[in-house]
Amino acid sequence: MASMATAASSTEAAREAWALFFELGLANRARLVEALEEVGLTFPQAHALKLLDPDRPLPMSEIAERLVCDASNVTGIADRLEARGLVERRAGDDRRVKALALTAKGAEIRNHVIESMRRPPAAIAALPAEEQRALRDILRHALELAPG
Amino acid sequence: MASMATAASSTEAAREAWALFFELGLANRARLVEALEEVGLTFPQAHALKLLDPDRPLPMSEIAERLVCDASNVTGIADRLEARGLVERRAGDDRRVKALALTAKGAEIRNHVIESMRRPPAAIAALPAEEQRALRDILRHALELAPG
DNA sequence: TATTGTTATACTCTATAACTATA
DNA sequence: TATAGTTATAGAGTATAACAATA
Numbered sequence: 008m009a010s011m012a013t014a015a016s017s018t019e020a021a022r023e024a025w026a027l028f029f030e031l032g033l034a035n036r037a038r039l040v041e042a043l044e045e046v047g048l049t050f051p052q053a054h055a056l057k058l059l060d061p062d063r064p065l066p067m068s069e070i071a072e073r074l075v076c077d078a079s080n081v082t083g084i085a086d087r088l089e090a091r092g093l094v095e096r097r098a099g100d101d102r103r104v105k106a107l108a109l110t111a112k113g114a115e116i117r118n119h120v121i122e123s124m125r126r127p128p129a130a131i132a133a134l135p136a137e138e139q140r141a142l143r144d145i146l147r148h149a150l151e152l153a154p155g
Numbered sequence: 156m157a158s159m160a161t162a163a164s165s166t167e168a169a170r171e172a173w174a175l176f177f178e179l180g181l182a183n184r185a186r187l188v189e190a191l192e193e194v195g196l197t198f199p200q201a202h203a204l205k206l207l208d209p210d211r212p213l214p215m216s217e218i219a220e221r222l223v224c225d226a227s228n229v230t231g232i233a234d235r236l237e238a239r240g241l242v243e244r245r246a247g248d249d250r251r252v253k254a255l256a257l258t259a260k261g262a263e264i265r266n267h268v269i270e271s272m273r274r275p276p277a278a279i280a281a282l283p284a285e286e287q288r289a290l291r292d293i294l295r296h297a298l299e300l301a302p303g
Numbered sequence: 304t305a306t307t308g309t310t311a312t313a314c315t316c317t318a319t320a321a322c323t324a325t326a
Numbered sequence: 327t328a329t330a331g332t333t334a335t336a337g338a339g340t341a342t343a344a345c346a347a348t349a
Contacts, residue, residue, distance in 0.1 A: 326328080
């Protein structure tokens with residue numbers, strides 16, 4: 008009985024926690040999109056840019072995989088980033104492959120993007136230090152337990 | 156000195172916590188979109204549906220506000236939901252206003268949508284009960300401290 | 304033959320601006 | 327005049343299918 012009650016309670020806590028997580032995430036999507044608009048990027052464009060380490064070009068196929076979208080979309084996203092001079096296409100050894108490489112300007116904008124994404128919302132920033140650390144530790148643990 | 160170190164550490168913990176939060180949220184966007192595809196809904200459609208309490212129709216203007224989008228978009232979203240028989244437009248006292256009301260079928264799909272959104276990801280479900288409760292309590296506290 | 308990226312097509316979301324009907 | 331919703335338009339993301347170049 009006790010273990011059943013505990014199990015039920017545990018599941019319910021997970022659902023409540025997730026509902027709150029969802030609420031906080033949703034409220035902050037608008038904030039992020041607004042920050043990205045300041046540098047003239049959409050979310051998929053910013054996401055792609057974030058994937059590009061300054062000294063490690065990435066095949067377009069891999070970008071599609073990380074963006075969880077069809078490869079045909081990456082063509083358009085890359086076109087728009089390239090038109091703004093943020094990335095350039097480079098042929099690989101296998102000449103079917105094209106890798107996207109950051110330009111200097113792209114690396115600059117990328118830093119801005121990463122900063123926008125990493126800046127915690129007021130709700131998290133307002134927590135006492137102890138709870139911030141507890142939150143960090145729990146989320147780290149969660150991601151260790153399951154890859155998503 | 157001690158307080159400076161604490162303050163710096165606190166900010167860093169918040170940033171780390173948020174980065175992990177972001178990662179978990181991003182990984183679960185795909186999962187949700189996939190679940191919504193099973194009932195043939197896009198995210199904005201599902202979001203709108205979720206706002207509609209079965210016995211409380213909502214003016215389209217309020218839906219636009221909650222979806223953080225221009226009112227003109229709600230016309231199209233409502234069109235598509237209405238074409239599938241999930242909502243219906245109702246004239247208000249002020250006959251400029253149209254409220255969206257759930258149909259019986261819409262209420263059914265809405266329950267499915269809410270269940271999809273509330274189902275915690277493996278990462279959260281796998282946490283020990285104690286950490287699930289701690290996570291819930293911290294997020295609840297965060298949302299009390301700031302509205303988003 | 305198989306793979307990478309592109310193009311063509313179609314649909315949805317998005318905003319802005321002009322329009323209709325109410326108020 | 328002002329407001330709620332619509333329509334027209336344009337741009338971006340999304341998937342599917344057909345295609346070119348390369349392997």
